[in-house]
Amino acid sequence: MIIAVVNSKGGVGKSTLAGSMAAWLHELGHTVVLADCDSQNSSSEWIAEASPQVKIARYESADQVLDGLPLLRKTADYVVCDGPGSQTETSRALLLWADLAVIPCKASIFEARALAKNTAFVRQAQTIRKGAPVAVAVLSMVGKDFRLTKDMRDAADALKLPLAATHITLRQAYADAPGQSTLVWKMGYREKEAAKEIDTLFRELLPEASESVAVVGMTRAKAKMKANSKR
Ligand SMILES: Nc1ncnc2c1ncn2[C@@H]1O[C@H](COP(=O)(O)OP(=O)(O)OP(=O)(O)O)[C@@H](O)[C@H]1O
Ligand SMILES: [Mg+2]
Secondary structure: OEEEEOOOOOOOOHHHHHHHHHHHHHHOOOOEEEEEOOOOOHHHHHHHHHOOOOEEEEOOOHHHHHHHHHHHHHHOOEEEEEOOOOOHHHHHHHHHHOOEEEEEEEOOHHHHHHHHHHHHHHHHHHHHOOOOOEEEEEEEOEOOOOOOOHHHHHHHHHHOOOEOOOOOEOOHHHHHHHHOOOOHHHOOHHHHHHHHHHHHHHHHHOHHHHOOOOOEOEOHHHHHHHHHHHO
């Protein structure tokens, strides 16, 4: 399965979500490649240290994505692609191969309106591919007192894009994790809320990935054993 985390707007949380998702899937016992499609290489440098068993691929252009992704998908259960912040052609290329598009969006009305540009790409890909990829927006960097206002709900409705029920809160832990070469669920009890929300979000987005497994943080070997015993 190919998952593309895309939004041509910069700094909305794509690399944070993509890197975390790749490590999370790996910890559940799946084979995973993180395809870093951003020349800043933020997510691949982070995950190479924080979860070294996740395989890494790097693509620097739309052509590399179009040629490389179909081959890469044969090598792993999940290919998680971290989209670039500006290279719109690369984002379009990702949408032509992705099964699932995850679109992080900051929780502000300006950002929701700016998202209209990105959803046009999603619609184009869905028209060409007769419905694929499935697309879902995720509100990221949501303030503690945030409530989904009518403005925001209207903007999301206008985009005709389903919004994940789970939001990612603005928390220091997400910003600190890469600098400490770790993931929020490995940061101890103090970060249990972050660990819980990201686990809940990924279970919502990828229910089939976590079907047989109860807790993230379970060792890979244990998860694999559990998966095998179900077969
Ligand atoms: N939920 C969060 N709470 C606090 N900080 C966050 C959160 N998510 C991301 N950040 C921080 O915000 C910054 C931007 O996040 P990130 O790099 O994931 O965005 P991006 O969309 O990949 O950016 P770019 O378009 O530049 O690639 C980073 O410093 C990251 O650590
Ligand atoms: Mg990024």
